[in-house]
Amino acid sequence: MNVVGVSRATESVSPSSGKNFPNVRNRVQELHFYNEPPNFEMNLEEFEEFALARLKILRRIEELKSRNIIGDTFNKALEKSINENLNSVNSSEGNITNPKTQRELRNKKDIASHFILRAAYCKTEELRRWFMSHECFLFKFRLDKFMKEGDVRAFLHQNNLHFDRVGEKEKESLQKYLLSIPAGGGSASSYSMVSSAEFSQTIYYKIPFVQALDLVASRQCYVSAGKAYVPSSKLLSIITAKFRMSLSKSMTLASLAFSQVTSDTSRISSLLNNMNSQYTGGKNFISDLTADGQTNELNSQNVDSYASSMPLCMSRVHAGLKADHKLKHWGRLQYGLFLKGAGLTLEESLMFFQKEFTKIMTGDEFTKNYSYNIRHMYGQEGKRASYTPYNCKKIILGNPPSSGENHGCPYRHYDDEHLSALLNKLNIGTLNDRKDILDKKRAQHYQLACLKHFEVTHPDAAVKKSISVDGVGEHPNAW
Secondary structure, eight states, X not given: OOOOOOOSSSOEEOOTTOOOOOOGGGOOOXXXXXXXXOOEEOOHHHHHHHHHHHHHHHHHHHHHHHTTOOHHHHHHHHHHHHHHHTSOOOOTTOOOOOHHHHHHHHHHHXXXXXXXXXXXXXXXXXXXXXXXXHHHHHHHHHHHHHHHHSOHHHHHHHTTOOOEEOOHHHHHHTHHHHTTSOOTTOOGGGOOOOOHHHHHHOOEEEEEGGGGHHHHHTTOSEEETTEEEEEGGGOHHHHHHHHHHHHHHHHHHHHHTHHHHHHHOHHHHHHHHHGGGOOOOXXXXXXXXXXXXXXXXXXXXXXXXXXXXXXXXXXXXXXXXXHHSOOOHHHHHHHHHHHHHTTOOHHHHHHHHHHHHTTSSOHHHHHXXXXXXXXXXXXXXXXXXXXXXXXXXXXXXXXXXXXXXXXXXXXXXXXXXXXXXXHHHTTOSOHHHHHHHHHHHHTTOHHHHHHHHHHHHOTTGGGOTTOOOTTTTTOGGGO
């Protein structure tokens, strides 16, 4: 079973079985399946440092997802986090310039941090599910980058992944079917034929189709006689699925021995038991946009100061909260998830809403009637799913607000007179700007009206390299 242990004389990461695995200095690969627990010495400072470095990356993945960041912006942010945490190496010997030594230290940090967090997050079903979700995402992200830059056959060989390669004769006999598989990362909806020259150079594998269900569903492979025929460029989802299965099995086994391991190794038991609650710092939505280098983390005390910078759909809910000192169900969901995506933690969210709600009710009433709903949004109650903020389409097409409710999209749910009065009251742009926004609203181009509002109130945003306006008009958190 793969767990992390510590010896009496020196702190080391070792398999419980006692087998001797290759020293990390002999590991030259940059990506791992983590099948073999490491067997090298490390001190307690390194133990905690390595674990927190990886934890920062996994929490960064969670943060980017909750903010609905996608595409190049997501990839660059995650790549930066990986480089800052896993790919940066420190040594007591000072600056290291030898590439081989740097690679060995990176491997040591990568392997050790994975197994430490695997041990720390194996103790409950909730923690296992969180770790597996984000660790598998990290693996897939790194594997995708590796496959674009390296040789997939070398990776398969290094990690003992055995797929049946399609022979040349069979490949030729199936040519018309294999050519129908979309090229590159495309799908059936973005069809692109493989050229004859590319076909001759492409290696195909045949795999039990149950191991390629993602590709089958998106028509990115050819299926015959229970086998899925897959080009090497599309092995990403299959390899990730194998990694998930292996990780799931290992964590289940580790959970059975967690209590024994931590009781036998008291020097690290507190670290493992409290790892999931460790503070790792990091930036949130607000501080990411701060150009002067200062940290302006969103918290229960400063939400009010950011209200004027929120999109209209959220600033109106905030105004309703300040006026009524409470929000109804859909308003709490819309605004609570928006603040979560903007970086407000569960603890700060509870304090923020409690501070406002208890102006018209007791603390016990708030706890009894509303705290569960807030904890549920953060995945701490019910089925423990961590919900993501609503995008513009969900708000526009969702339940319209009735009397006493503040949720919804003002461009969709306000009448012309009400919206015009609001834009004038807020002094949004010039008279022509407000007319343009109203024209877009009348034409039912609600998201374009929101985008115009943003452009009017943030005229320099599009030209600043430090600020991305991708997604404005598509998602409130992009604002």
